[in-house]
Amino acid sequence: xxxxxxxxxxxxxxxxxxxxxxxxxxxxxxxxxxxxxxxxxxxxxxxxxxxxxxxxxxxxxxxxxxxxxxxxxxxxxxxxxxxxxxxxxxxxxxxxxxxxxxxxxxxxxxxxxx
Numbered sequence: 001x002x003x004x005x006x007x008x009x010x011x012x013x014x015x016x017x018x019x020x021x022x023x024x025x026x027x028x029x030x031x032x033x034x035x036x037x038x039x040x041x042x043x044x045x046x047x048x049x050x051x052x053x054x055x056x057x058x059x060x061x062x063x064x065x066x067x068x069x070x071x072x073x074x075x076x077x078x079x080x081x082x083x084x085x086x087x088x089x090x091x092x093x094x095x096x097x098x099x100x101x102x103x104x105x106x107x108x109x110x111x112x113x114x
Contacts, residue, residue, distance in 0.1 A: 032102060037109035038079035041068035041098045044090050057099035070095045 045055040052059055057066040069092040070080050077083055083093040102108040 032108045035079040035081070036097075036101050037104050038075055039070070039081075039095065039098045039101045040076065040104060041095075041101075042071050042092060044069040044092065055094075065096045066099045067094045067096050068098050069093070070098050 041056055043056055045053050045058060048054050056068045060066050069087065069090055070076050070083060072091055072093070077093070080093075080095040080098050082097045083095050086093045
């Protein structure tokens with residue numbers, strides 16, 4: 001019986017720890033910063049060869065993330081720290097972060113622009 005307890009209790013502890021760690025963690029949203037409010041989509045879109053709208057957070061790329069074009073001005077490029085894949089057709093880069101940025105006229109951003 002003692003050997004069984006010596007095996008059973010550690011095994012039960014491992015199972016309990018494993019099940020509690022495997023649950024999705026709920027995290028508080030990050031605080032809004034001026035960069036979040038200044039990192040905005042440009043609104044440029046195009047239709048691809050399958051007539052799917054690309055850009056302006058309308059569809060996802062091969063990574064599964066939605067993206068948009070961002071303005072080439074310095075303020076936007078600095079605010080959208082994840083700018084990638086420059087597109088010479090539009091003279092713009094792409095961003096994932098801009099798709100989740102709050103609207104600059106929202107309550108979240110108004111205190112930055114007051």
